[in-house]
Amino acid sequence: MKGWRSARATLIWVALALAIGVPIALAAGSEQLAWRGPVYILAGFAGIIALGLVLVQPLLIGGYLPGLSAYRGRRVHHWIGGTLALAVVIHVAGLWITSPPDMIDALTFTSPTPFSPFGVIAMWAIFTVALLALLRRRLGLRLRTWRIVHVPLAIVIVAGSVAHCLLIEGTMETISKAVLCVLVLAAAIKVIAGLWRKRTLRGESIARQ
Amino acid sequence: MTTVVFNRRNFLAAGGAVLATGILATGVSGLLLPARAAGLAPTETMSGGANNYRKGAAVVERIGKGGFWMSGTVRRAGDGAPLAGQRIQIWAHTVEGQEHEPQSHGATLTDKDGKFRLEMPQIIPIFGQPHGHLAYDSGEFKTVFLRPVMRSAKETSLEAHFVLQPV
Numbered sequence: 001m002k003g004w005r006s007a008r009a010t011l012i013w014v015a016l017a018l019a020i021g022v023p024i025a026l027a028a029g030s031e032q033l034a035w036r037g038p039v040y041i042l043a044g045f046a047g048i049i050a051l052g053l054v055l056v057q058p059l060l061i062g063g064y065l066p067g068l069s070a071y072r073g074r075r076v077h078h079w080i081g082g083t084l085a086l087a088v089v090i091h092v093a094g095l096w097i098t099s100p101p102d103m104i105d106a107l108t109f110t111s112p113t114p115f116s117p118f119g120v121i122a123m124w125a126i127f128t129v130a131l132l133a134l135l136r137r138r139l140g141l142r143l144r145t146w147r148i149v150h151v152p153l154a155i156v157i158v159a160g161s162v163a164h165c166l167l168i169e170g171t172m173e174t175i176s177k178a179v180l181c182v183l184v185l186a187a188a189i190k191v192i193a194g195l196w197r198k199r200t201l202r203g204e205s206i207a208r209q
Numbered sequence: 210m211t212t213v214v215f216n217r218r219n220f221l222a223a224g225g226a227v228l229a230t231g232i233l234a235t236g237v238s239g240l241l242l243p244a245r246a247a248g249l250a251p252t253e254t255m256s257g258g259a260n261n262y263r264k265g266a267a268v269v270e271r272i273g274k275g276g277f278w279m280s281g282t283v284r285r286a287g288d289g290a291p292l293a294g295q296r297i298q299i300w301a302h303t304v305e306g307q308e309h310e311p312q313s314h315g316a317t318l319t320d321k322d323g324k325f326r327l328e329m330p331q332i333i334p335i336f337g338q339p340h341g342h343l344a345y346d347s348g349e350f351k352t353v354f355l356r357p358v359m360r361s362a363k364e365t366s367l368e369a370h371f372v373l374q375p376v
Contacts, residue, residue: 032333032334034304035302035303035304035333037307095336098307099260099261099307099308099309099335099336101257101259101260101261102257102260102261102336105256105257105260110256110257111256111257112255112256112257112258112356112358113257113336113337113338115337116337167337168337169334169337169338169339169362170334170337
């Protein structure tokens, strides 16, 4: 029994490492890189890593990663959230340096590329969550209030990131990118559905009293 | 038994179609202007068309080592008459340089039929789309910037068409 549990734990971590590592490795082998400057390359990989972090976040908060207590999972979720915001800053800053007019078009929602607004909306949702998380104690937000704010923004982040990424023709390999995007969606849906179920159950038990 | 061909293009097309219907619908309707009663409508500048433009690119035989063809036509708004001798400036992110770099820019003139064709290095995707830039900016007609997108990054040619309006 114990052997199965540790094997399962190892499998989950290996699967997570592959889900994020394979797309990064395949992008690192893209021929496109030959014609890009270092800043552009850095910006691109910051974006891919950010998508990987968007997969980790719900898994942490849902308690799906073995070996982490609920408390540790939440702590790591906070730090990964901060890293995600930083990765997005590097992504945007690097692209701005690479081609200022294209980045300005994207940020002002005047870009001809269909994926840009999805990315920009997800970016603002990430920044909003990060800022509110920093201020949560000061604002005295209770868990329920916090979830009412965070869960809709998390949905925006996940949907926006996936749409942004899928529509881009860049260094990412198509299949590994699609698999990562499906996993991101699945993880988010699973965790949010779990929260919803818990809330409904609680609501019913209160109603019965 | 049906075989589903799963490749990058139709995958992106399927995913993209669902996700971007709203945005594309607004974008495309802007491009497909209905012909006006007065005749051929002038081409509108495309969004992002002027990005990384460098004024006054020289007329050249070929940009860099070539291998990719940019072609198109230039006509007059209203009657659609071909415009000869018009200078069209072309630039893109290619295998020989980034969009803003001088070696990525060049210009060509239209022939007597209003057609132009300029060889340039292979265009590669930049900012998520393989695309080129073209400009008419010579003063006689209203300035127009175009930003055509390649259907696939593997294509070795791209077209863009101008309908210019006298100033």
